[in-house]
Amino acid sequence: MTAPAQELGSGRSEGDTPAVRLDAVSKVYGRGPSSLLALDQVSLEAAQGEFVCLLGASGCGKSTMLNLVAGLDRPTAGTIETGGRKIAMMFQEPALFPWLTVSGNVELALRVQGLDRKARRARAAELLDVVHLGGFARKRPHELSGGMRQRVSLARALAQQADLLLMDEPFGALDAMTRDLLHDELERIWRERNLAVLFVTHNVREAVRLGDRVVLLSSRPGKVIEDYSVKLDRPRRTESRDVAELAGGITERLKEEVRRHGR
Amino acid sequence: MAVEAPNRLNEQIAGLDALEIQTERKRGVLQLFWGRLWPMLLAVAIVLAIWEGVVRAGFWPEYVFAGPITSLQELGNRLGTAEFWHAIATTMRRGLSGFALAILVGVLIGAAVSRVRLLRAAFGSLITGLQTMPSIAWFPLAILLFGLTESAITFVVVIGAAPSIANGLISGVDYTPPILLRAGHVLGLRRLALYRHLILPASLPSFLAGLKQGWAFAWRSLMAGEILVIIANQPSLGEQLHYARELADSARLLATMIVILVIGVLVDVLFGVADSALRQRWGLDQRIG
Numbered sequence: 001m002t003a004p005a006q007e008l009g010s011g012r013s014e015g016d017t018p019a020v021r022l023d024a025v026s027k028v029y030g031r032g033p034s035s036l037l038a039l040d041q042v043s044l045e046a047a048q049g050e051f052v053c054l055l056g057a058s059g060c061g062k063s064t065m066l067n068l069v070a071g072l073d074r075p076t077a078g079t080i081e082t083g084g085r086k087i088a089m090m091f092q093e094p095a096l097f098p099w100l101t102v103s104g105n106v107e108l109a110l111r112v113q114g115l116d117r118k119a120r121r122a123r124a125a126e127l128l129d130v131v132h133l134g135g136f137a138r139k140r141p142h143e144l145s146g147g148m149r150q151r152v153s154l155a156r157a158l159a160q161q162a163d164l165l166l167m168d169e170p171f172g173a174l175d176a177m178t179r180d181l182l183h184d185e186l187e188r189i190w191r192e193r194n195l196a197v198l199f200v201t202h203n204v205r206e207a208v209r210l211g212d213r214v215v216l217l218s219s220r221p222g223k224v225i226e227d228y229s230v231k232l233d234r235p236r237r238t239e240s241r242d243v244a245e246l247a248g249g250i251t252e253r254l255k256e257e258v259r260r261h262g263r
Numbered sequence: 264m265a266v267e268a269p270n271r272l273n274e275q276i277a278g279l280d281a282l283e284i285q286t287e288r289k290r291g292v293l294q295l296f297w298g299r300l301w302p303m304l305l306a307v308a309i310v311l312a313i314w315e316g317v318v319r320a321g322f323w324p325e326y327v328f329a330g331p332i333t334s335l336q337e338l339g340n341r342l343g344t345a346e347f348w349h350a351i352a353t354t355m356r357r358g359l360s361g362f363a364l365a366i367l368v369g370v371l372i373g374a375a376v377s378r379v380r381l382l383r384a385a386f387g388s389l390i391t392g393l394q395t396m397p398s399i400a401w402f403p404l405a406i407l408l409f410g411l412t413e414s415a416i417t418f419v420v421v422i423g424a425a426p427s428i429a430n431g432l433i434s435g436v437d438y439t440p441p442i443l444l445r446a447g448h449v450l451g452l453r454r455l456a457l458y459r460h461l462i463l464p465a466s467l468p469s470f471l472a473g474l475k476q477g478w479a480f481a482w483r484s485l486m487a488g489e490i491l492v493i494i495a496n497q498p499s500l501g502e503q504l505h506y507a508r509e510l511a512d513s514a515r516l517l518a519t520m521i522v523i524l525v526i527g528v529l530v531d532v533l534f535g536v537a538d539s540a541l542r543q544r545w546g547l548d549q550r551i552g
Binding site: 015020050070071072088089091095096097098099100108109111112113132133140141142143144145146147148156160175178184185 | 272273275276277279280283284442443445446448449450451452456459462464465467544545546547
């Protein structure tokens with residue numbers, strides 16, 4: 001048996017200003033009797049360089065949370081601070097632009113930053129190399145497989161030079177083997193770039209495989225119910241015993257939460 | 264514990280990519296063209312056979328309803344005359360300039376209506392209404408306003424085609440996939456850049472469909488206009504139809520109709536080629552099997 005795998009509720013790592021801080025954030029959809037409370041007073045912090053996985057069953061508002069942080073939606077109450085950091089986001093779908101080549105998709109992110117054409121092309125080539133797609137720059141998104149498209153999407157997110165990367169079940173639609181490889185890729189990139197990552201998933205093992213912390217959310221309304229600190233050594237393997245054991249514990253807690261709604 | 268060396272990881276990724284990527288299936292322009300052409304040729308053969316059959320059945324005398332052979336012979340003869348080419352040139356000039364003006368008007372209206380909510384509420388359904396209005400119904404007004412002039416024809420061509428073009432653009436903007444809009448927002452695209460880099464390219468397929476429909480309306484309006492508004496010393500396809508009927512020259516009438524049909528089909532093929540090229544580029548042409 002290796003080190004104690006979890007410590008409840010003590011996720012904080014460094015003392016400096018967090019990369020992102022949610023303070024009593026609530027989100028209500030709609031008005032009147034048909035309104036839906038999606039998030040209820042959620043408070044959460046993630047330090048720069050910290051990998052935080054948000055885990056929960058359907059209806060826990062985990063995607064809502066990312067949308068709020070990304071500025072795609074506004075909270076009904078509470079505040080979100082990112083200290084002016086640049087934010088990049090990946091979705092479950094690659095969301096690539098079909099009228100642009102693979103390189104063009106990455107270059108568009110650079111264009112927004114005002115790089116000239118030559119610099120864009122060179123930088124895009126570098127970033128595609130980072131995700132092992134150097135040879136596919138001139139292809140169109142539809143010519144690539146799902147996993148490759150998601151890597152282009154990752155390269156595009158990296159092109160934004162963001163400090164905070166939001167990921168909304170980015171590997172949910174991929175097969176297990178591809179997902180496994182992308183975990184390794186993401187872990188490497190996250191370390192090299194000291195990113196703060198908020199990673200939404202409903203896959204417990206994936207959360208334990210990747211996260212420094214696993215934050216468990218309740219459903220309807222979404223609320224933080226546990227904040228696990230994952231102390232396992234990296235690199236971790238999804239199929240390893242330690243990961244399975246911790247994931248088992250978290251799954252139990254998650255099931256308990258789901259059962260509550262069946263009563 | 265299996266801790267993999269980085270280059271083993273790279274090899275794995277490269278291997279998986281190689282397995283997953285689709286084999287190339289590129290079709291040349293010529294093949295694309297032929298693929299569309301041969302079913303049309305088949306259809307032509309069938310239509311000619313039916314036509315000949317009806318003529319032989321003898322419902323009408325030959326001078327009222329000429330057979331395909333006589334008509335095609337007449338067409339062959341007319342191909343050698345300057346008047347025929349003059350007529351085609353006039354009609355095409357009117358058609359293209361009217362269509363170009365319709366594109367300009369349609370894009371301006373479409374852009375304004377898709378951007379401004381108030382305009383949308385006010386004019387959205389009016390544009391669709393205009394689209395369903397038969398263009399020939401505009402002619403009496405056009406003739407009152409412009410007299411028997413080319414401006415009357417252009418007016419109706421534009422008013423016939425512009426609503427379809429505007430609608431194509433509007434629906435293209437409306438149906439920009441939300442996920443792409445979200446991706447664009449996260450990338451930092453706002454206002455003008457958002458339109459230029461995201462919404463306009465995303466609306467291209469719908470805009471193209473609008474153009475195609477707009478051309479069909481322009482062409483119909485033009486033919487109606489040329490039959491109604493006849494300008495002296497200005498032979499055109501519509502005018503030829505008109506005189507062929509007055510002179511009860513059935514072969515010439517049918518020959519002219521064939522020309523009108525062929526031009527319509529050729530333009531449709533052009534739009535079809537543009538559409539397939541777009542679909543292929545965007546990967547929308549993935550068929551099952």
